[in-house]
């Protein structure tokens with residue numbers, strides 16, 4: 001640690017617990033700012049984060065796509081939604097494909113279907129959130145009647161022997177017998193990476209569908225006092241200390 005007075009011109013970001021647990025620096029990451037540490041001590045990131053694109057005072061869904069969600073995820077979501085659109089799916093189904101992995105690319109991977117559904121629940125029709133929630137479980141279970149096979153990428157990523165957790169199996173069983181099963185299954189059918197990697201799809205293609213089926217709060221996502229506003233704020237300021 002550099003102890004010169006000007007050693008900390010920038011604020012440091014302390015990674016969230018969920019990003020460091022299991023990592024070597026998990027138990028030492030607070031050392032630089034411990035009360036017992038001699039000055040000078042660094043300031044931590046709070047509020048505007050120079051490492052990230054500044055977001056407007058009333059962020060829209062499209063703004064999150066442009067400034068916060070991982071570009072690979074955005075590409076994947078656009079490809080999925082485009083496939084759905086070309087297959088003649090309804091607008092709400094296309095929207096579900098467009099949103100299905102936003103949590104994975106913007107917030108967290110573990111249980112991303114559940115996080116994603118929660119993020120959008122106040123702003124979309126119930127069936128769209130249902131589809132996003134249950135696509136995660138359905139991905140593990142083939143359905144020959146609609147031509148859905150277990151993904152080869154899952155064998156590569158998780159190994160031949162991987163078995164989903166019991167809660168995933170239980171949620172699959174629940175969704176399988178639900179009236180909206182087809183909605184969640186439709187996401188998995190369009191949830192492909194083996195799409196033209198050079199295909200450039202413009203987010204604006206979907207702005208009308210978003211406009212018709214995503215109830216954007218006028219205060220902006222994160223500032224409408226909804227039960228999930230804090231989740232959007234966490235994506236706006238992901239490196240805030242508190």
Ligand SMILES: [Fe+2]
Pocket residue numbers: 100101104112113135136
């Ligand atoms: Fe997913």
Ligand SMILES: [Fe+2]
Pocket residue numbers: 076100101191192
């Ligand atoms: Fe996906």
